[in-house]
Amino acid sequence: MADQRQTREIRRTVRRVKNYWYRAGVPRKVRRDKAEELHAHLLEAVNDGRRVEDVVGRDVAAFASEWAQAERPRPLLDVFLQVVAAVTLLPGGLALLNPWLNTALGQDDPRTGLPVESLAFLAVYVPALVGWQLVRVLRHRLTTQQAAILGVLLFIAYAVVLFPVTGWGRNTDAFVVLQPTTAWTLVIIGTAIQGLASWLKRSRR
Amino acid sequence: MSSDETRGSRLLRGILDACLLALVVERDRYGYELATALHEAGLPIVKEGSIYPLLSRLERRGLLQSYRTPAAGGPPRRYYRITSDGHRELAAAREVWSEVSIGVDAVIGRHTRDDDGGPTDG
Numbered sequence: 001m002a003d004q005r006q007t008r009e010i011r012r013t014v015r016r017v018k019n020y021w022y023r024a025g026v027p028r029k030v031r032r033d034k035a036e037e038l039h040a041h042l043l044e045a046v047n048d049g050r051r052v053e054d055v056v057g058r059d060v061a062a063f064a065s066e067w068a069q070a071e072r073p074r075p076l077l078d079v080f081l082q083v084v085a086a087v088t089l090l091p092g093g094l095a096l097l098n099p100w101l102n103t104a105l106g107q108d109d110p111r112t113g114l115p116v117e118s119l120a121f122l123a124v125y126v127p128a129l130v131g132w133q134l135v136r137v138l139r140h141r142l143t144t145q146q147a148a149i150l151g152v153l154l155f156i157a158y159a160v161v162l163f164p165v166t167g168w169g170r171n172t173d174a175f176v177v178l179q180p181t182t183a184w185t186l187v188i189i190g191t192a193i194q195g196l197a198s199w200l201k202r203s204r205r
Numbered sequence: 206m207s208s209d210e211t212r213g214s215r216l217l218r219g220i221l222d223a224c225l226l227a228l229v230v231e232r233d234r235y236g237y238e239l240a241t242a243l244h245e246a247g248l249p250i251v252k253e254g255s256i257y258p259l260l261s262r263l264e265r266r267g268l269l270q271s272y273r274t275p276a277a278g279g280p281p282r283r284y285y286r287i288t289s290d291g292h293r294e295l296a297a298a299r300e301v302w303s304e305v306s307i308g309v310d311a312v313i314g315r316h317t318r319d320d321d322g323g324p325t326d327g
Contacts, residue, residue, distance in 0.1 A: 033273075033283070034257070037236055040280040041254065044237045055240075057252035070258035070265070 002046040009052050010042045013060060020064035026071045034067065079133050081197035085190045087126055092186025094118040095178040113177040127158050217248060222259050223298035224248065226291055229269060235282040236260065260285060268294050 002010065014035050021031045038056075045055050056063040095113050102109045109115075114122070131154040135147075178186075217224075221243075228234060228242050239260075240253035250256070263269040268291035276282045287295070 034261075036280060037257070037283045038254070040235075040276070040282055041237045041240070043279060045240075045253070048241075053252075055252060055254040057254070063252065063254055066255070067258045067261065070261040 002043060006046045006052075010039065010046065013042065013052050013056060014039045016060050017056070017064040017067070020061055021068050021071075024065065024068040026068050030071050034071070078197055078201060081193050081200070083130055083133050085194035085197060086129055087190075088186050088193065089190030090126065091118075091122060091178070092183045092190060094122070095176075095183040096180065096187065111175065111177055112180045112183055113175055116174050119174060119176065123162055127161050131158060217250070220298070220302060221248075221250075221256070222263055223295060223302065225256060225259060225263065225285075226268065226287060226295040226298065229285050229287045230292065230295060233284045233286045235284050237282075239285070263291070266290075266294075 017038060018031055018035045021034070026034075042052055042055055046052065091114060095118075098113055098115060098118065099110045134154065135150065224243060224246075225239060228239055234242070236257060240250070240256055243250050243256070244253070260269065260271075264271055264285070267288055269285045270288055271283050271285050273281050273283050
């Protein structure tokens with residue numbers, strides 16, 4: 001059986017490996033599962049008279065790095081493409097839907113574009129989406145302190161964008177006219193970028 | 206680490222995934238069991254944890270599947286089982302290894318015979 005010193009060493013090693021994975025961007029569930037697997041292995045190895053070093057080698061960071069690479073953290077490019085796709089698709093889609101929505105709501109406004117409700121939705125949704133994706137991608141690569149600073153900065157940026165846009169919309173009954181050709185172009189570009197992101201993801205498997 | 210160990214590890218790097226598949230094809234196994242089996246077979250694995258990145262890659266490629274099982278008196282274990290793609294990959298790897306090992310034996314064996322017998326004059 002592993003004695004107290006060995007148990008401490010095992011815990012310390014697993015924690016170091018997990019911290020490395022966290023910074024390398026390995027997803028949380030994978031980190032938890034693999035850390036559990038490593039912990040079980042180390043425990044069994046020590047119980048059989050082997051050392052922690054026999055399992056992970058002398059360089060724990062190199063060991064963790066090799067494993068992290070095998071787990072393939074989500075690349076920044078995927079997130080960037082998905083955000084761009086959403087930011088392009090949403091306004092185009094909403095603009096095209098506007099005449100249909102108006103008809104459904106019994107209003108007589110056949111214009112293709114973004115009424116104040118759509119603008120308010122975009123003002124809330126797009127920065128929230130971008131912020132959330134940024135946090136998702138970067139939180140693995142940042143220390144707790146850096147992540148907290150990022151969170152505060154995003155919140156400030158969000159407030160700076162949100163309040164003026166919604167205030168302006170409420171006061172002016174704004175409507176951004178988008179020509180159907182422009183709206184369709186946005187939708188097509190967004191769909192193509194989303195398709196590219198999905199294809200990249202599949203091709204890496 | 207001795208230079209023999211390093212050479213052994215380097216040589217093993219390209220074929221270790223096939224060794225893991227060959228062990229898992231016998232029966233479902235977990236990481237520690239695989240490492241022990243490789244040690245017992247006399248394979249020069251410098252650090253036994255190095256099998257885990259390979260297991261992850263094999264799982265990602267769909268050659269292995271893993272599942273978690275509670276273990277008596279210890280933390281749960283993650284067992285690996287081979288898939289049909291894994292069977293195909295192993296068959297292909299066995300074929301390649303057979304060809305390569307015959308070729309390497311022929312070359313290295315020939316040099317050993319030359320060294321043993323000294324230079325041959327015509």
